[in-house]
Amino acid sequence: MEYIDYYKILGISKTATPEEIKKTYRKLARKYHPDINPNDKEANKKFQEINEANEVLSDPEKRTKYDKYGKDWQHGAAQEQARRSQQQSYNFGGQQQYSGDHDDDHFSDFFSSFFGGGGSRSKSKFRGSDLNASIQLTLTDTFKTDKRTITINGKNIRINLPAGIENGQQIKLKGHGEPGKNGGPHGDLYLTFSIINNTVFKKMSNDLYLNQEIGLYTAILGGELTIDTLHGKIKLKIKPETQNNTKIRVKGKGAPVYKKEGEFGDLYVTYIVKLPGNLTEKQRELFTELSKL
Amino acid sequence: MATQKLIAVKEFCGHHNIKAALILELYKQEMIELVFIKRTGFIPETSLQSLEKIIRLHQELDINIEAVQIILYLLANLEKKEAELQQLRNQLDFYAI
Numbered sequence: 282m283e284y285i286d287y288y289k290i291l292g293i294s295k296t297a298t299p300e301e302i303k304k305t306y307r308k309l310a311r312k313y314h315p316d317i318n319p320n321d322k323e324a325n326k327k328f329q330e331i332n333e334a335n336e337v338l339s340d341p342e343k344r345t346k347y348d349k350y351g352k353d354w355q356h357g358a359a360q361e362q363a364r365r366s367q368q369q370s371y372n373f374g375g376q377q378q379y380s381g382d383h384d385d386d387h388f389s390d391f392f393s394s395f396f397g398g399g400g401s402r403s404k405s406k407f408r409g410s411d412l413n414a415s416i417q418l419t420l421t422d423t424f425k426t427d428k429r430t431i432t433i434n435g436k437n438i439r440i441n442l443p444a445g446i447e448n449g450q451q452i453k454l455k456g457h458g459e460p461g462k463n464g465g466p467h468g469d470l471y472l473t474f475s476i477i478n479n480t481v482f483k484k485m486s487n488d489l490y491l492n493q494e495i496g497l498y499t500a501i502l503g504g505e506l507t508i509d510t511l512h513g514k515i516k517l518k519i520k521p522e523t524q525n526n527t528k529i530r531v532k533g534k535g536a537p538v539y540k541k542e543g544e545f546g547d548l549y550v551t552y553i554v555k556l557p558g559n560l561t562e563k564q565r566e567l568f569t570e571l572s573k574l
Numbered sequence: 575m576a577t578q579k580l581i582a583v584k585e586f587c588g589h590h591n592i593k594a595a596l597i598l599e600l601y602k603q604e605m606i607e608l609v610f611i612k613r614t615g616f617i618p619e620t621s622l623q624s625l626e627k628i629i630r631l632h633q634e635l636d637i638n639i640e641a642v643q644i645i646l647y648l649l650a651n652l653e654k655k656e657a658e659l660q661q662l663r664n665q666l667d668f669y670a671i
Contacts, residue, residue: 311635316627318646319653408630427586448667449660466626484666 285391287334287347295348299339306335315410320451320471327409333392334460409459409468416472419479424511424537433457433470444531445487445539448476452537487546488536492553495519500554509535510548517550526553576587580609580616590629605643 288295291305307333311317318324337343414433426444430437446452451473458468482489493508496570503521507514510532528551535546557564597615600606606625609616617625624646631642640651 282632284579307636311637313633316630408626447660448664471622483663483668490668 283391284351285330285333285389287337288313290330290334291338293338297338299341302335302338306331310335315468319411320413322413329410330389333389337392394493404493408465409461411468412458412470414470415475417475417477419477420482420484423447423476425472428544431472438470443540444537445541446474446476447486447539448474450474450539482548484536487538487544489537489546490548490549490551492551492552494555495523497554497556499523500525500552508550511536512545519552521554523554523568525552527552530536578609579619580611581619581622583608583615583617584619586625590626592629593634596629596632597625599639600625603639603643605639605646 288297289460291297291302291309291481293301293305293466297305310328313324313328313331315325315328318328337347350515368478375525388520399481414431416429422442423446424444427442428439429442430439432438436457440452451471454470456467457470460467478484482491484490491508493506494505495504498504499506500523501521503523504519506517506519510515510531515531515534517529517531528549530548531546531548538544538546560568581593583597584632587597595629596606597606597617601608601615605628609618609620626644628639628646631637631645632639637645
C-alpha cells in the first residue's frame with residue numbers, strides 16, 4: 282500500500298485554502314464525473330481519486346491528521362488504530378465512530394487504513410460507477426432471441442438477447458453497475474457484444490452475403506441449385522449464360538432485424554463460376570471445336 | 575392499450591431533496607416529459623433515468639440548466655458518432671480478406 286498525495290491529485294499546494302480546495306474539486310469533478318464520461322474507466326478511476334482527496338482535504342479534522350503524519354502515515358495509522366480500539370473499549374454499547382452507509386470500495390486501501398473506512402462526513406450522494414463487460418457470441422447465436430445468465434462481480438444476471446445484435450453493439454443494464462455512495466443510485470452495466478462469424482455468410486447490417494460456386498456448364502446452360510440459409514434450404518434457378526460474379530438477391534432470407542420480430546434482411550448470393558480442371562482429351566477437343574465456331 | 579408507470583413529481587422531489595420548480599423548469603425547457611393528471615404532475619418511468627442524470631449534473635457539479643442541456647446534446651452526439659464508428663468498423667471487417 283502506497284502513500285497517496287492528495288494535494289498532488291487535486292493539483293494544489295499544501296497551503297491551499299478551503300475555498301481553493303472546493304473550487305479545484307468542483308473543476309475536476311466536472312471534468313471526470315461518470316455522467317460526463319460514460320464508459321470511460323480511466324475517468325471513473327480519476328473521479329474516485331479526486332473524491333477521496335476532497336473527502337480528506339475538505340474536512341479540517343482529516344486534513345490536520347493527514348498533514349501531521351504525511352509520508353509517515355503508517356505510524357499515524359497505527360496510532361489511529363490504537364486510539365480507536367481504546368475508544369471502542371470505553372463504548373460499552375459497541376458504538377463505532379466510523380460507521381455509516383458509505384461504500385468502502387470507493388476508497389483506497391490507504392484511505393481505509395488511515396481513516397478507518399469510507400468517508401462519513403460528506404452528504405453528497407454519488408452515483409456508482411458504470412461497469413463494462415464484453416460478451417462473445419457466434420453469428421448463429423444472434424439469429425434468434427435468447428436468454429443468457431452472465432456473472433458480473435459474483436452476481437448472476439439474467440439477460441435477454443434480442444435477435445439481430447450487431448458486432449460491437451452495446452446494451453445498457455440499468456442499475457447493475459457499482460453501488461452508489463452515500464445512498465446514491467447504482468451505476469449501470471454496459472455490455473458490449475463481440476460477434477464471431479461461424480457461418481459461411483458475411484453480414485453487413487441485416488443482410489447476409491454468400492459466395493456460391495457454380496460449374497461452368499450450369500453457368501452456360503442454366504440449372505437449379507439448392508443452398509442452405511438461416512431459414513432452411515432454398516432452391517435457386519440459375520439462368521442460362523450466367524456471368525461470373527453475378528449477384529442475385531433473395532428477399533427476406535437474411536439476418537433478423539434487431540428488435541423487430543419477424544423482419545429480416547436479404548440474402549445476396551454471388552455466383553462464382555468455377556472452370557473445369559484436369560480436362561480429358563475429349564473435353565479438350567470439344568473446347569477447341571467450340572473456340573473455332 | 576399499453577400502461578405507463580408514473581412517479582409523482584412531489585414524491586420525486588422529496589426523494590431527491592429538490593424543489594418542484596426545478597422539475598417544471600426542465601419541463602418548460604423541453605428537457606424532460608411530464609404527464610398531468612387532474613393538474614398534478616407525474617414523471618413517466620421512461621424519463622426517470624435522464625431526469626436523474628440532469629439532477630446529478632445540476633446538483634453535484636453545480637452546473638446550470640442551460641449548460642446541462644448542452645452537455646446532454648454533446649453526449650448524445652458522441653454516442654451517435656461512436657455508433658457510426660462501430661458500423662464503419664463492421665463494414666471494414668466485411669471487406670477484409
